[in-house]
Amino acid sequence: MASIQRRENGSWRARYRDGDGREHARHFPRKMDAQAWLDEVTTAVRTGRYVDPAHDRETLAGYYAEFVARQVWTAGTRAAAGTAVASCSFASVPFGKLRRSHVEAWVKGMSEALAPSTVRTRYNYVKIIVRAAVADRRLAEDVTRGVRLPATRKREHAMVVPTPGEVRRVLEAADEHYAPLFALCAFAGLRLGEAAGVQLGDVDFLRRTLHVSRQVQRASAGTVEVRAPKYGSERDVYLPEPLVHLLASHVEAGVIGAEGWLFRGPNGNPPDRAAVGYWWRKATTAAGAEFRLHDLRHFYASGLIAAGCDVVTVQRALGHSNASITLGTYSHLWPTAEDTTRRAAAGLMGQVFGAPADSVRTDGVARAAD
Incomplete structure (x- = not known):
């Protein structure tokens, strides 16, 4: 239930009840501002995107302490996530004031001191936590969405395959x-x-x-x-x-x-x-x-x-959970369509001529003479 009432001092009081029945109110100098705010809130309630204003005072660091206790992570994963949060420059910013610009500034600062792959790893851990806060209705939006990360080398150039x-x-x-x-x-x-x-x-x-x-x-x-x-x-x-x-x-x-x-x-x-x-x-x-x-x-x-193993064989041998991981990592090592076509055509020539080029040319001359 939502309503707007004018107060004795001339301001407008907008109020509503959330899904748990708690009443919330704000005051505005103009009725149109009160109505706009109320429309935004009631829409969020109806669409399931509502966040209790009480959570505006929470921080990423505080939420992470609660979040990590629920995870079935290994000790190594937990340590890596903890490092990412500890390095996060906006970990103590209240959720109500958290903006995408905070994330961009953090990524920029890391990019000046860390390798692109390290920046990406830390960002991904923080992104997981931010998305969890959004799903828990603690944070209104995913502030990590769309943030550009430093470019990393392509796998085929970064991968080292020893001889x-x-x-x-x-x-x-x-x-x-x-x-x-x-x-x-x-x-x-x-x-x-x-x-x-x-x-x-x-x-x-x-x-x-x-x-x-x-x-x-x-x-x-x-x-x-x-x-x-x-x-x-x-x-x-x-x-x-x-x-x-x-x-x-x-x-x-x-x-x-x-x-x-x-x-x-x-x-x-x-x-x-x-x-x-x-x-x-x-x-x-x-x-x-x-x-x-x-x-x-x-x-x-x-x-x-x-040796000619297909992607599923390689996937199973390496223990990848699905073939897309294998392809994403090693696709550049498989023969290209051009390589396969050349080998197939060379095989056809071998079947037709079955002899070195000089013999073919000599036989052709001999047949022409006949």
């Missing part, structure tokens, strides 16, 4: 305990956390398969958190025979721990990102190589694509 020689040098230089872990990333496409979480029972040495069913993430200094793999990433990976032999030799050297972890870290736990990163840096430094451990996953994917 076979570089991979060989790193594996040869790696510590004997961690070389098989690195090999799982290079020849089975496992993520770091997935490789660190492999147990003896996950490997079927007869069928040459590995069941990926967990990942390891750092919880705090010296402790790890063992979780299910990323959504859609539980899978069976088909191992090449040399990798099976490498893992068998590693097992014969002694599997650490009662749970059969193939790789050990601090305190007998499976290694976390920090521990693996230390041994990775030692190996790459000794080998004179400059690429990331995650680039071994790109190396594996590129090998599958070069």
Whole structure:
């Protein structure tokens, strides 16, 4: 219910009741202003976009503390989101005063000090929180919508795919305990956390398969958190025979721990990102190589694509939740229509002539002479 009444002092009092029956009122010097405000509010109530004015005093930082407690995030995701909010220059601005310009100023400031990919990551976390506040009817609109971000390099230019020689040098230089872990990333496409979480029972040495069913993430200094793999990433990976032999030799050297972890870290736990990163840096430094451990996953994917594997096969091998992720990451590695057409045409020529060009030309001359 809404109404407008003129007060004794000549001002106009507009009032309404929200969905919970609470009354709200504002005063205006002109009746037309009161009516405009009332129309806006009542429309918001009818369309489900209404926000209680009491929430105007809330802030992003305050809402995030409530929001994050409801999420089923991993420790790593929670830490990344917390970093994004802590860096947010408008985290303490009341929702009632929050504008898109605040977001633009924040992005601009980050762009002057951080890499474009880091800016994008932090922005995306804050965007998730802002959208949640809108969905909870705490914030009237998504102030992050339409904000331009710094340009990032195209995947085909930013992606590093190490050469076979570089991979060989790193594996040869790696510590004997961690070389098989690195090999799982290079020849089975496992993520770091997935490789660190492999147990003896996950490997079927007869069928040459590995069941990926967990990942390891750092919880705090010296402790790890063992979780299910990323959504859609539980899978069976088909191992090449040399990798099976490498893992068998590693097992014969002694599997650490009662749970059969193939790789050990601090305190007998499976290694976390920090521990693996230390041994990775030692190996790459000794080998004179400059690429990331995650680039071994790109190396594996590129090998599958070069061997003619289709997108669904690559998706399942890498544990992507859907094929669009695989295409979005590796589409530039698949042969183009031009490449396929040239190979097909070359194959047709080979079937027709079946001999080098000189022989074809000689045969043609001979037939003409006849």
